Amino acid sequence: MEPQRKRRKTEESDTFLWEVLPVLSEELSQGIEFLQAYAAPIINKKDTSHLVKKLAAMYPLEGLQHIKRVRACRDKHSPHPLEIIVCLASDLNSKEEGGTIPSITALLHNSESDCTGLGEPFLVQIPAFPPLTRPQFEEASRHWPTSFHEDKQVTVALKGELFSKDEKATMQKYMEQAIEAAKAGKEEGMASVGALIVDPDIDAVLAVAHDCRNSPNPLLHAVMVCIDLIAHGQGGGAYNYKKYPACHFVPTDASHYLANDNSLPSVNLSSLEQATESGLPYICTGYDLYVTREPCVMCAMALVHSRIRRVFFGVISSDGALGTKYKIHTKKDLNHRFEVFKGVMEQDCQKLSQL
Amino acid sequence: MVYNNEILGRGRNEVNETKNATRHAEMVAIDQVLEWCHCNDKDPGDVFERTVLYVTVEPCIMCAGALRLLRIPLVVYGCKNDRFGGCGSVLDIPADDLPQTGAPFKCISGYRAEEAVEMLKMFYKQENPNAPKSKARKKD
Numbered sequence: 001m002e003p004q005r006k007r008r009k010t011e012e013s014d015t016f017l018w019e020v021l022p023v024l025s026e027e028l029s030q031g032i033e034f035l036q037a038y039a040a041p042i043i044n045k046k047d048t049s050h051l052v053k054k055l056a057a058m059y060p061l062e063g064l065q066h067i068k069r070v071r072a073c074r075d076k077h078s079p080h081p082l083e084i085i086v087c088l089a090s091d092l093n094s095k096e097e098g099g100t101i102p103s104i105t106a107l108l109h110n111s112e113s114d115c116t117g118l119g120e121p122f123l124v125q126i127p128a129f130p131p132l133t134r135p136q137f138e139e140a141s142r143h144w145p146t147s148f149h150e151d152k153q154v155t156v157a158l159k160g161e162l163f164s165k166d167e168k169a170t171m172q173k174y175m176e177q178a179i180e181a182a183k184a185g186k187e188e189g190m191a192s193v194g195a196l197i198v199d200p201d202i203d204a205v206l207a208v209a210h211d212c213r214n215s216p217n218p219l220l221h222a223v224m225v226c227i228d229l230i231a232h233g234q235g236g237g238a239y240n241y242k243k244y245p246a247c248h249f250v251p252t253d254a255s256h257y258l259a260n261d262n263s264l265p266s267v268n269l270s271s272l273e274q275a276t277e278s279g280l281p282y283i284c285t286g287y288d289l290y291v292t293r294e295p296c297v298m299c300a301m302a303l304v305h306s307r308i309r310r311v312f313f314g315v316i317s318s319d320g321a322l323g324t325k326y327k328i329h330t331k332k333d334l335n336h337r338f339e340v341f342k343g344v345m346e347q348d349c350q351k352l353s354q355l
Numbered sequence: 356m357v358y359n360n361e362i363l364g365r366g367r368n369e370v371n372e373t374k375n376a377t378r379h380a381e382m383v384a385i386d387q388v389l390e391w392c393h394c395n396d397k398d399p400g401d402v403f404e405r406t407v408l409y410v411t412v413e414p415c416i417m418c419a420g421a422l423r424l425l426r427i428p429l430v431v432y433g434c435k436n437d438r439f440g441g442c443g444s445v446l447d448i449p450a451d452d453l454p455q456t457g458a459p460f461k462c463i464s465g466y467r468a469e470e471a472v473e474m475l476k477m478f479y480k481q482e483n484p485n486a487p488k489s490k491a492r493k494k495d
């Protein structure tokens with residue numbers, strides 16, 4: 001489901017021609033599923049609490065705690081102001097039904113005394129799962145009242161209002177550098193894709209890369225180059241990029257920090273130590289990646305292995321693995337998850353493919 | 356990596372030496388094939404299309420993506436990789452519909468799987484002695 005953008009644009013987004021939107025997990029971004037249920041009018045309002053108790057015992061609606069059992073009748077002129085869910089359609093033995101709506105007596109096991117107080121049943125759709133986002137809540141509520149525990153952060157993010165003007169200016173500054181790198185790569189005969197890894201805590205660029213797939217190694221996509229440049233900066237690395245001056249890194253190994261003593265805040269040093277002390281080089285812990293287009297599945301998984309913090313990309317790609325074909329960053333089975341945002345300087349990034 | 360009955364590349368995990376978390380055995384072996392192509396004046400595209408990868412553990416999602424991009428036709432592996440496996444365990448990259456990501460490939464699994472599992476256990480023990488026990492067990 002596409003996030004709704006009906007709200008008038010705020011002052012902040014007016015100065016940018018692009019909007020940054022989160023790439024959320026399937027369960028947050030999908031439409032909602034419904035179950036069929038039988039509801040019936042409550043003839044006398046005074047019986048409501050008695051009927052709720054009786055039906056809850058007879059048909060407990062297990063796993064549907066988000067469903068409100070009673071709702072106000074939508075027809076204002078109805079003689080019965082309240083309606084109640086009797087049971088799920090699946091609670092009945094379907095063979096007996098043959099597609100027609102059963103009588104209230106049949107629903108209540110032909111027990112004459114229990115039927116008093118309820119009108120004839122009708123079919124309704126009720127949401128199968130609790131809504132997780134405001135759009136899901138609104139869709140659910142159109143069918144049957146549902147409780148909703150709003151995650152304000154998700155609501156704000158879906159409206160494209162998660163980031164301040166200053167934060168968007170920072171994103172633009174970084175993405176402009178990725179676009180420059182992409183252009184430099186194109187000059188070298190590569191795909192026009194650029195990437196950048198930054199340490200957001202100190203607002204510093206640590207590595208800039210462009211695609212190198214037309215070098216002897218076809219797997220050197222911009223993201224793979226960028227990750228390897230970070231490894232170089234930490235005293236490792238697998239490839240040599242001397243031929244490509246637009247691919248460069250800033251040394252970030254602990255000895256460098258110590259030599260330059262006060263030049264960088266200690267927050268970064270400690271996170272670096274945490275990453276290396278474990279014996280595993282989770283080299284991108286705490287870092288953000290900016291890339292002009294959505295990474296492929298190889299690059300997306302390389303970012304999981306490298307423990308990236310967040311990814312910002314410009315345009316989607318047809319086999320992209322951070323939203324289009326897969327959502328690698330939200331997969332619960334993997335041991336690292338990260339946030340992904342799309343749309344940063346979307347049009348400028350789009351233009352790169354026409355170079 | 357075997358081409359015309361000749362081993363062109365033989366890799367092992369080099370993540371620690373390179374401080375690059377993407378240096379899995381497959382990626383290292385691929386680089387050796389590329390080097391061989393360079394030295395023998397062969398087109399890597401032609402060579403990879405006729406090369407079989409033998410690997411002890413199911414390639415991860417990243418490596419499976421790389422193998423697709425190179426159009427390797429066949430991968431033979433020992434045991435499954437429940438944590439990262441990209442050839443059926445977590446995702447099925449060789450079979451999925453990814454027209455812009457090289458070509459689909461075939462997999463043969465289970466060859467000497469028990470030994471592969473033992474080796475993997477040893478590897479994780481060495482790799483990270485601080486890893487919680489429960490996590491270490493999860494991956495067999």
Ligand SMILES: [Zn+2]
Nearest residue numbers: 221295296299
């Ligand atoms: Zn890629």
Ligand SMILES: [Zn+2]
Nearest residue numbers: 379414415418
């Ligand atoms: Zn791998």
